[in-house]
């Protein structure tokens with residue numbers, strides 16, 4: 001099932017409801033257990049919640065039992081769960097949808113058609129706001145070719161074979177015609193394309209890619225996940241390129257897990273930069289170490305407990 005009531009507070013995207021949907025899944029070839037798969041990309045993946053969840057088989061029901069490493073790729077089959085994506089299209093109440101939050105949709109192990117199928121469903125689900133997030137933005141740039149639109153059209157055609165009601169057929173045909181007439185889902189007003197930048201190293205690695213994307217599609221809506229924050233970042237290279245930053249410090253998944261202690265100043269200067277740049281800032285959480293120091297519960301995700309300067313939870317305009 002897609003998760004209609006996610007605990008990821010920013011996933012509402014400014015609406016009343018926030019959801020996650022994970023149609024890209026993995027199956028352990030040996031045990032048949034179903035879960036998720038990803039490959040750690042950089043230091044920001046160190047405490048990956050999804051890897052731990054998957055390895056420990058959450059409530060004994062979901063998870064391949066394998067951690068997220070390149071060596072484990074040969075032990076899983078990547079599979080597509082149609083109903084998880086189709087459900088999102090079926091929800092009538094406008095909802096913020098964070099797609100593929102348990103993996104990286106832009107990972108090289110994900111078959112291209114699965115990405116296009118996911119985008120095809122997001123194209124159909126016009127009533128919602130959609131967020132995508134990756135640590136591999138080069139793929140975003142690569143997808144800007146014409147092949148991207150054709151890939152979405154091909155998957156809309158495949159979806160049309162599965163949904164036979166007149167209403168759904170009409171919506172699919174309408175979406176195909178829109179794309180053929182020039183509509184580019186990549187730049188749809190209700191789609192937000194995110195990249196995780198948790199450290200200056202990520203900024204140095206990704207800034208030119210993000211500029212190139214923006215240059216090719218000036219109307220694309222880009223945002224940054226500064227979570228987990230692993231150091232101060234100079235955001236000026238992204239002035240005029242991104243329109244939203246979500247910030248937060250690391251939360252502990254295991255006892256004795258080493259965490260990066262985030263400085264409040266990293267976040268207040270990020271929030272200040274967003275103000276100067278005229279873009280939205282959303283502070284998600286202060287993190288476990290801050291919570292322990294200030295004797296508050298969990299990962300300190302309740303704004304009532306924070307310094308006033310960080311009580312900022314803005315969304316970009318839609």
Ligand code: SF4
Nearest residue numbers: 038040045048103104
């Ligand atoms: S990219 Fe995301 S899901 Fe994949 S290992 Fe890193 S933190 Fe986990």
